[in-house]
Amino acid sequence: MAIVDDVRGYPAAEPTADLNELIERLEEVITRGSRVPLTNRVMVEEAEALVLLEQIRRSLPRELRQARRVLQERQKIILEAQMEAQKILSTAQERAQYIMSEQGIVNEAKARCEEMLRQAKDQAKRAKGEVDLYALELLSRVEEALQESLSRIQHVKDQVTR
Numbered sequence: 001m002a003i004v005d006d007v008r009g010y011p012a013a014e015p016t017a018d019l020n021e022l023i024e025r026l027e028e029v030i031t032r033g034s035r036v037p038l039t040n041r042v043m044v045e046e047a048e049a050l051v052l053l054e055q056i057r058r059s060l061p062r063e064l065r066q067a068r069r070v071l072q073e074r075q076k077i078i079l080e081a082q083m084e085a086q087k088i089l090s091t092a093q094e095r096a097q098y099i100m101s102e103q104g105i106v107n108e109a110k111a112r113c114e115e116m117l118r119q120a121k122d123q124a125k126r127a128k129g130e131v132d133l134y135a136l137e138l139l140s141r142v143e144e145a146l147q148e149s150l151s152r153i154q155h156v157k158d159q160v161t162r
Contacts, residue, residue, distance in 0.1 A: 018059065019056065019059045019060065019063060019145055019146075019149050020145065020148065020149065022052055022055050022056045022059055023056065023148075023149050023152040023153065023156075024152075025052055026049060026052040026053065026056070026152075026153075026156060027152060027155075027156055029044050029045065029048050029049050029052060030042055030044055030049070030156050030159055030160065032044075033045075039162070040159075040162025041160070041161075041162060042159060042160060042162075044160070056149070056153075060146075060149075063142050063145065063146065064142075066138075066142065067138065067139055067142045070134070070135045070138045070139070071135060073131070073135075074128075074131040074132065074134075074135045077127055077128070077131045078124070078127070078128050078131065081123065081124035081127045081128065082124060084120060084123075084124070085117070085120035085121060085123070085124050088116050088117065088119075088120045089113070089116070089117050089120065091116075092109075092112060092113035092116045092117065093113060095109060095112075095113070096109035096110060096112075096113050
């Protein structure tokens with residue numbers, strides 16, 4: 001069941017259509033258009049093309065929101081790792097203070113505390129690296145989709161202006 005855009009009667013793009021699909025549909029509208037004799041120009045149904053362009057405009061912010069969510073998730077994971085490191089450090093410090101009665105035991109506690117802190121920092125660093133790689137990969141995919149979309153739009157514009 002197609003959604004119909006206002007009184008013009010042209011099918012509107014579904015709100016869940018992805019950006020590439022919308023651009024392909026716009027390209028289809030242009031290729032179906034009537035050629036103007038002796039020129040490189042094409043006449044298209046204005047309302048149909050405008051409906052698709054509006055759907056493309058609505059789709060772009062969705063892609064950007066997804067990228068923002070990835071970045072927020074990265075920040076959340078980093079914060080959790082830092083909190084866990086702080087918790088481990090705090091526990092180690094409390095334990096060291098409890099054992100402080102003998103100098104040898106104090107030295108042992110300090111060494112354990114430093115080792116735990118080092119391990120927590122290593123763990124946080126690894127987690128941050130993994131999140132960074134994931135975010136970079138997702139952002140690259142979003143950038144690639146946007147570049148492809150922009151390229152198609154430019155191609156369509158070139159086709160229309162000929």
